[in-house]
Amino acid sequence: MSYGLERRMSWLGLALVKGIGPLRLKRELENYNYDPVKIWNLGESWVRTRFSDYAGKEYKRIRNEVDLLEYADDLKRREIKFITFDDELYPDILTDIYDPPPVLFYRGEIPDFKFSVAIVGSRKFRQYGKRATEELSSQLAARGVVIVSGLAKGIDRMAHRAALDAGGKTVAVLGSGHDYEYPATNRDLYRQIPENGVILSEFPPDEPPKAENFPRRNRIISGLSQAVLVVEAAKKSGSLITANLALDQNRDVMAVPGDIYARSSRGTNDLIKKGAQLVTSVDDILTVISGVGQEYRVTEELKSEDLPDLTDSENKLIKIFTDNIELNYEEISKLINIDIAELNAALVKLEIKGVIARDNGHNYYFKGLQNLLKPI
Structure with a gap:
């Protein structure tokens, strides 16, 4: 096995070991010149000491039971690709965050993230939120801006759908592996997004959708975006978690103002009070991500x-x-x-x-x- 292939398989092996989190792994890699081969070969006792007994047990299981080359071939047969932190295709914008995933499993094609906006919001939405999401997502996508979201019900779904209908590119980040089409109501998007975008996850394909996975997913949504737009969100909402993660990652946070009497708008209105960019048109977003008058021609090839x-x-x-x-x-x-x-x-x-x-x-x-x- 060539060193390049060994390195790639080591990244894959580390991604399969449950209990090895991306932040702690990044810290350990810094001590070993970002060489995943060294980390992969340090052994069970080292993993137990640096991570946890559970991680050590999982490491031993993967080493003994999984042929990584066969595993990679099986992914290919199932049309699931993966990129590692080493690969040229790995999004540069994601390397900026403090805990980038070492491996991304994906279906479709990784786009250029030069201009990208995350659109997130409530699963339970009002007609106002639906209209705002569809108009803003479609207008951004038509201008060449990549729309990023979490493939959930409600606002996420509408953001993806509007981007596709406008002929643009969209990125869906999963809180599970690719074996799970969750939620089932989005099965049409699971089929269509890879044709003009990408569905990706840091989790191996067999990872089920668990509550603790979604905050991890949210940091990737914000990490892949220059700005996060919250359309509708109650005071306690996963969308607000994404907004806070965006602030931690030095991303711009924007919000569509909502009805002051609606619970579904209390979170977005609070964001605006705290300094989030108020959005009433697509121009407000384009000004933030690209500079007034300079980059509105994101995909301009017309005369x-x-x-x-x-x-x-x-x-x-x-x-x-x-x-x-x-x-x-x-x-x-x-x-x-x-x-x-x-x-x-x-x-x-x-x-x-x-x-x-x-x-x-x-x-x-x-x-x-x-x-x-x-x-x-």
């Missing part, structure tokens, strides 16, 4: 002249904006040689079409051309 429904004046305006970050009215009028009335009409029309917008200081900035193809 204004390729699109219908634009006048000559509108085309001229767009060309000015694509070469500048922000412009005030005086700057625009100097750069474009058209009648003032025609200029005003073009600015209003492009604002209505969602191509440009104004910030609080009344500067204009470019948002993107995607809205001309897909109304929001």
Whole structure:
């Protein structure tokens, strides 16, 4: 066995040993130059001393009963892939957290996490939360932002579904292994997400959905995201756990304000009181994750002249904006040689079409051309 393969199998072996947690494992790896082969070969007594008697027992069982090469082949036959902390595909954004999982088991394709937002919320939702989730998720996904959530009932499900329906990418993080399609009501998403995204878990496939697994899952949801958006959440909610983990991981936390009389909004409204970014439109989110006027063209590959429904004046305006970050009215009028009335009409029309917008200081900035193809 080559050293590279031995290293990969050692990572896999460590991931299969119950009782070896990612935080303690990271600390031990730091003492051994991040060499999983050394850790894997230190033996049962070392594992018992450093982790627990239970971990030592499990380590012994895996060493004696599991052929790791056969195990990896079985995963491949079942179309379950895995990446280790060493792999190039391992998301860079996840290495920033204090306890990154050493191995991720997944179905689908790992996306680029340059722009990613977690959308989480209550399993029991109101029509208001449903509408906000569907609109924000679809608008973000249409702009190339990866939507991350936990494949639970309610808000999670709607976030994944809206992203898929918008033709975007979505990432579902499980609190179990891939053998369990939990909850059963999301079986359609288990089939569809791998076709345009990925379902992943740090747990081996045979790990059942247990209560203690979901906080661990939540840290990965926030860890894979530049920001976490909470749509609906009561005062005691798993979504608030995700928000707190996001703060620990130096991620931005955002919330959709809710009805002050609704229990399902008390958690989100409290987040806003404590300083979470208040979100009333997709622009609020894009401003946070990418900077006003600079990265709204996340997947922009279109040219204004390729699109219908634009006048000559509108085309001229767009060309000015694509070469500048922000412009005030005086700057625009100097750069474009058209009648003032025609200029005003073009600015209003492009604002209505969602191509440009104004910030609080009344500067204009470019948002993107995607809205001309897909109304929001």
